[in-house]
Amino acid sequence: MVHDHSMPADLTRNQELVLGALNTAPAPLSAYDILDRLREDGLRAPLQIYRALDKLMERGLAHRLESLNAFVACADGRCHRKGLIAFAICEGCGKVDEFADAAIEERLGGWAERTGFAVKSTIMEIRGQCAQCRQAA
Numbered sequence: 001m002v003h004d005h006s007m008p009a010d011l012t013r014n015q016e017l018v019l020g021a022l023n024t025a026p027a028p029l030s031a032y033d034i035l036d037r038l039r040e041d042g043l044r045a046p047l048q049i050y051r052a053l054d055k056l057m058e059r060g061l062a063h064r065l066e067s068l069n070a071f072v073a074c075a076d077g078r079c080h081r082k083g084l085i086a087f088a089i090c091e092g093c094g095k096v097d098e099f100a101d102a103a104i105e106e107r108l109g110g111w112a113e114r115t116g117f118a119v120k121s122t123i124m125e126i127r128g129q130c131a132q133c134r135q136a137a
């Protein structure tokens with residue numbers, strides 16, 4: 001969203017369309033939002049959207065926000081070299097910022113080591129108000 005992405009060359013047409021919709025959206029999109037935007041491109045079935053989303057998420061090009069049941073394009077290609085993905089979700093304007101934080105990551109790594117818990121993925125969703133919305137209030 002903030003960063004521009006060059007699209008990988010080996011995406012299918014549907015994957016490209018879905019990623020394009022996510023890249024240009026100012027806020028996370030539900031699968032049905034995506035379908036609405038891509039109707040004119042010939043996508044008709046939710047299943048087409050879900051299939052494309054699954055592949056994009058597998059490759060780390062898109063993420064699902066559990067609490068919103070919506071999807072965003074990955075804002076930081078490097079986030080996936082780390083185990084932690086964090087999102088700040090503004091409840092005012094709906095904007096989502098993706099970031100990675102080495103200190104949180106390290107603390108979690110220490111905890112996992114101490115407890116013997118094998119972490120598969122860590123996704124943080126932080127809700128609140130962004131700086132712009134706070135200023136406008």
Ligand SMILES: [Zn+2]
Nearest residue numbers: 074075076079
């Ligand atoms: Zn990401």
Ligand SMILES: [Zn+2]
Nearest residue numbers: 090093130133
């Ligand atoms: Zn905001």
